[in-house]
Amino acid sequence: MxxxxxxxxxxxxxxxxxxxxxxxxxxxxxxxxxxxxxxxxxxxxxxxxxxxxxxxxxxxMEVQLVVGVEPLDAHLDARIDDLAARPIAERIDGLNLNRLLDRLTDFPQVITGCTAALLQGAPVPVDALEIALRWQDAKPFTRWLEANYGQRWNARWGEFGGVWLEPEEPGEHLWSTRYGEVRATMCDELPETIEVHHGGRSYQVVPLVELALSEPRAAELLRRYRDRQLVNDS
Structure with a gap:
């Protein structure tokens, strides 16, 4: 994040x-x-x-902070368990996904990363819509960002803004827009996808097996989810 x-x-x-x-x-x-x-x-x-x-x-507000510690990344396990207890429709609704996708129409893209994993049933945390986007579509993507108040993540400042929007410029491929955050995987050609359906809508997503090979963050969360299943089943 x-x-x-x-x-x-x-x-x-x-x-x-x-x-x-x-x-x-x-x-x-x-x-x-x-x-x-x-x-x-x-x-x-x-x-x-x-x-x-x-x-x-x-x-x-007449309160004070109490500091405690817990095992590293325990919050991820807690979020995974919480998501696993919810129906998949509720997980998707919580992302405000369709509102953002309905506006990403100026260039072709497919859903990847943790967003794709969640749409395929894996209860993994999602902090931004993750899409795969071709380098040749970087300019229309930049124009879309400009039209939708986009700001790029600035790792130096630890906040959005103050750096060039264009994907070609150095920096993390993460933007804040008026409709939500977008994280892009820039590639020469879009990856192969499968189609999944939820609530009368179809989504083109990168398959789980490919995510485990090509998306490190999604792969780590999928591994944690499998580990949680083993713990909860034992």
Whole structure:
């Protein structure tokens, strides 16, 4: 994920505490002595707050942080178990997938990565729509990004923006758009796909066996899912 897990957790905590007190972001910012934009960035998980800012936000809501530890990547196992307990239709609805796909019509693409795995029934976490896209379609993709308020992930700053949109430019192939985040695998030719159907809609996806060979992140999560099945069945 672009933002660190800790940034995401802290953002979730701040947002939940604020909502429980029926405060707006502007109201919390005013009490804590920070800007509303700072609260928005923290709650969005795009940037981890400094310790001083975190303490001011929590103190403004009359709470404090308790720190604990757990086995590395235990959160992934928890997310996989949670997804496995949900119907596949619910998993797909949670992605807001169709809204984004309906707007990606300016160039050919196929679904790959964790998104493709989830559509084939594997309960793996998905943090962005993952597509395979040909290099020859990079320019229409850039135009689409420009039309839809695209911002590219900036690894140096740890947030979106401040770098060139074009896929040809160095950097991670991850963009934020008005309809959601898109991660692209750039290739010379689109990979072979299979068709899957959900809710009266068809999707062209890279098969699981190919994902396990060509998509390291999806392969790792699929391995974790298989390991979870063994643990839960034993």
């Amino acid at each position: 672009p933002s660190t897990r800790l940034a995401g957790l802290l953002g979730t905590v701040i947002r939940a505490q604020r909502h429980s007190r029926e405060l707006s972001q502007a109201e919390l910012a005013d009490v804590a002595g920070v800007s509303q934009a700072t609260v928005a960035r923290i709650e969005g998980g795009n940037r981890a707050p400094s310790i001083a800012v975190l303490e001011r936000l929590l103190a403004a």
